[in-house]
Amino acid sequence: MTIPRLPLGDWIEATINFLVENLSFLTKAFSEITENGLDWIEAGLKAIPEWLFIPLFALMAWRLTRNRGVGLFCFFGFLLIWSMDLWNATISTLALVLVSTLVSIAIGVPVGIFAAMSRPVYRLVMPILDVMQTMPAFVYLIPAIPFFGLGKVAAIFSTVVFAMPPSIRLTCLGIKQVPGELVECAEAFGSTRWQRLFKLELPMATPTIMAGVNQTVMLALSMVVIAAMIGARGLGGEVWKAIQRMQMGDGFEAGIGIVIVAIALDRILQKLGSRSKA
Template structure:
């Protein structure tokens, strides 16, 4: 019998024991980043936030999405879940920002280095296919309970789409365009920033959209380790057998997901 789990457990325990200062520093940095998002969202009253998001939806996705945003967020406030929604939104935005900060450079590297792409591909496969609940185990061991382990697990779970689609977008830039840039004397960095990234931007934005959606799905699961937000409402409905509460929390998650999806899709369509 091959006991792989035993060796993984030994590795996690070794990392927890020998890199405790590093994880403490990460806990403080990521925790401060998330708290900054939360305080910013708390400072803005709901009667300003809702019209602003509706105006953004109108600008990027059209009148129908704007009306849905206005009515949907109004319904969330009416159900009494506004604070939980802002907690979820803060965790999604902070986790997505960190995932993009890591994922886009990795996608660029994989597009420009076939060897890097070969190494990253199985790692990304593992990250995408591993059950989401598994990520909660090392997150809790490294950071304890709270929003930081939730963000850590969310970043790992949500990062693969933006890495893959960034690399795909850059590789799909026509060879004729690249050759023309070289013929005009463009350096490697000029080729990347002035040619490849602008042409790959619609595909990269699609990856960002997918990362946001996966972050939102993982944030709900992260409520199991006290990440808070709407996931905690849904979890409370399940554990306490309050069917109505669970459905209300689920409806709020769906509304938030649709709003974020339509806005980010609208931005991607405008860049094509």
Template sequence: MSDAAMKLPRVPVGEWFDSLVTWCTDNLAWLFDGIGSAIEASVDGLTSVLTVLPPLGLTLVLAVIALVLSGWKLGLFTILGFALVDSMELWESAMDSLALVLVSAVVSTVVAIPIGIAAARSDVVSRIVRPVLDFMQTMPAFVYLIPAIFFFSIGSVPGVVATVIFAMPPGVRLTELGIRGVDPEMVEAGEAFGTPPGRILTRIQIPLAMPSIMAGVNQLIMLSLSMVVIAGMVGAGGLGGEVLEGINRVDVAKGFEGGIAVVVLAIYLDRLTGALGEGPSMLRALFTRRRAAATVPVAVASAAGTSN
């Protein structure tokens, strides 16, 4: 038997996907226009907010937030890191990238957490969602840009859409993992007291799963930052555009400076979201002092009662 007879017929998966994209472009243009307008308005609005204050003013605001939530180390890093970004004349590009990452992270979180909760509460949903998440995580990020350009043209919108798709899976997985990892006895105790399922979810499961959920949000933000350079390829601008320009010109200095600015943003957002999972640093310290102060009189009274 010849090799031609043994060869399997080609399955035109790419052509089918191309036909689907064409159909969506022709019939759902109104939907994509609405989504694109909302994303563009969000990114532009947040960029305007971030650039209202001068670099020094916003740096101090970000440092105070870091000081309250994480501690003096992150506060000091914020001042030094963002001062370095400003000294490299990359402040506006950094704020553009920060706005893009924050919008992408918010959209991803709003979509990922409900899906994770549904997957944790239903095995059927979990079995359906899991292969979809595998597909989203393993597909090369560049591939997402092709339909995104078709649907939303060039600019920040396709960058945000591709970033949301690429960054969402960890948020779904860790939310499901956190809720499924809650001690069943805690849930059974709530059910024994007649607590409705909705309150068990909001009062028991989600609070106990919050460290895992926040770890998912942290990973989601980190993946969003990793897409900054790729988003620059479709005209999203920001630090991705700076790095891409350095690559095109083989300008090592420009590319390295853009990469350093991305690292500063990544460290700041990583430490900040990590601190949110534990609770604000200053509030933790205040709570510990009050609890210690309240414990001393009780201990003294207990000792006095024992001596008597």
């Protein structure tokens, strides 16, 4: 016994083709703005010589975290990356992660705020986030190519879609966890909804929001290798190149570089989050 095949894939493909044809002006504008911004950030970071960038980054990490170990790790870790001749790839990865994180936060935090403020928005957004977080990462490369072609913009698009859910979820969670007694006190003193949001709820939700930012950065870094398949370059591109050429040593070196960058950013953001909680 057979049942009729549901042409779900055909419907999805037709929808994507329709959006590509009718939203090309938006995708071109997004591509131009994103690529220019990424090029400026990357050029600015590469303009700083390695011997100056490394101690400055380590000093910034130490000042932000007040932890000597984090500063020393950043110094010797990035020194190791320089010695492995992966500096330009690392700077490209940092620029990609920075742009992807900024776009993810710019979209995710407002959506999380509206989800916390509105029950219908919450009910609409949460199932979408469930699908986004359970979808295999490779699937996000499929719509990126017809919309933006191969290159860094497509990599940023797929990285943003993959990394954005934690910022939405934790922003919403942080606002919802504000004690009801404090909300009632704010209302008793005549605060408007927006005053209560900006003067009470967002400040108290900052540690949770920072945890979402931290997870967004980590997910963006985890997407680096996958996004290299559509032109992300950077350290992920080095790993992908090593896989294609069966150069195991080069692949592990690039992987170590990704680990160093991930640990450095994770420790800095964790300390910032704990400081905002204090």
